[in-house]
Amino acid sequence: MLDxxxxxxVLGSVCGALLxxxxxxxVAEELYHVGGKGHGDHHDQAYVIDTGEDEVVEEVAELTLEEKFAAADAGKGERVWGKCRACHKLEQGANGTGPYLYGVVNRAKNSVDGFGYSGNLGEGDWTPENLYAFLESPRDYAPGTSMSFAxxxxxxxRVNLIAYLETIGE
Incomplete structure (x- = not known):
């Protein structure tokens, strides 16, 4: 029964707990100066360890595309190929959800017979540079593509996969 x-x-207990x-x-703010009088005061570091070196920030130069391709490893590209395997095949003429990739490097775009391309791949060949740009973002490279790969x-x-694809169909 509630009287x-x-x-x-009950109300006194809740108010006491809140108090x-x-x-x-x-008390904690006063002890540690969090939000109190000492907050925002900046002091010198109490102890400095001298390493004998001044801080030197080296700029990392961006590699050119040629340097990136020179560092490519086809063996590692074969592992990356696993991401493509669900939709593409490496056998000549065997289309999957996507066109076959046998001999794709330096092959003409939109050239696989029997495959209906979506989106605007443009004209020209699948040069390593074009493949590099396409593999970075298929939707940006070919607007309107139905390829769902990000x-x-x-x-x-990208360069390892292209190096691996170059070994297929040589």
Missing amino acids: TMTFTK VLLLGKW GLKKWED
Whole structure:
């Protein structure tokens, strides 16, 4: 049964707990100067370790596309190929969801017979540079494509995959 005295005890307990919480917060702020008088005061570092070197920031030069292709590893590209295997095949003439990729490097775009391309791949050949741009973001390279692959974000994966594809159909 809930009477006035029980309600008063419950309300007093809640208010007492809140008061203890607020007092504890205030004491902690005073002890550690969080939000108190010392907050925002900046002091010198108490102890400095001299390493004998000044901080030197070296600029990392961006590699050219030729340098990236020179560092390509076809063996690692074969592992990256696993991401493509679900939709593409390496056997000549065997289309999957996507066109076959046998001899794709330096092959003309839109040239696989019996495959209906979507999107605007443009004219020309699948040069390593074009493949590099396409593999980075198929939707940006070929607007309107139905290819759902998001692309390979690491440049190492792209050049390794292209190096592997160059070995297929030589």
